Amino acid sequence: MEQSASQEKPACDYCELISSPGAFILYEDKHVVAFLSEEPISEGSIVVVPKEHYVIIEQVPDYVVAKMFHVANKLSVAVFDSLNALGTNILIQNGVAAGQRVNHCSIEVIPRFEGDALSFAWVPKQLSEEEMSTIEIELKELCSNIGGFETEKEEPVVLDSSAPKAAEDGAKKGDSDFRKKQFLRIP
Ligand SMILES: [Zn+2]
Incomplete structure (x- = not known):
């Protein structure tokens, strides 16, 4: 209880990193920070995070999600122009089951180079027409509640x-x- 002020923020690698002087910050605004990954998948891998601590993307306000993708897209362009990448993977690992390791939502911009031997390939599942239709019905019900875009107050x-x-x-x-x-x- 005696450290109530410092305990308000959960222990988080990204919260710590974006406030540390040693971070390789590439871009920063009111809501979003982008920095060079400390554990790069390839040379020039970039991490884009909301400045505020959110664990998974569904907690992030719509206008911050929009800004995160805007920044990721521009950084992807920068990677093409400056590092001569041939492609980029723009990746979100949302939740532990999806491989998320840091408890702070992020988008990774991963430059791709010829012969980099990274693989995001998978064998497509074979689903029957009926299975597809069942999934569609289950999802569509919730999709009708997507609703409006949350703007900044x-x-x-x-x-x-x-x-x-x-x-x-x-x-x-x-x-x-x-x-x-x-x-x-x-x-
Ligand atoms: Zn955090």
Whole structure:
């Protein structure tokens, strides 16, 4: 109990890594951090994580999931351009059964090179028409509840000493412009 503040965050390799000065951080914004993997599958393997601690992807808010994929996609492009990769595998190991080893949700961008001998190949299962149809029925029922996209809640507008000038501008251009300007000033 005496360490309540430091115990709020669970022990997590990625939480620790992204706040350590030795991390090879490639990209960082409000929600997402990307860094070079410490256990690379191939040269230049990158890990993209939410800044906040979430264990599996279903816990991550939609807008952060979207940002994670946006960043993974851009890093994949960077890998093609700078490391001359011939392809990338963009991988999520979601849950222990799927091979997840760190208890912090991540997307891995794995550069692929000619003759790298990595294999993501598997023998396809042979399912009957009936088996496929049963699975479809079971899944479709839940798929109807996918619902809307969870957007980020707007932060309260903080007025500072230069607000009267901005408020004047805002009054001319409309309230949403004014709010955008306010956001730009919030550190
Ligand atoms: Zn974590």
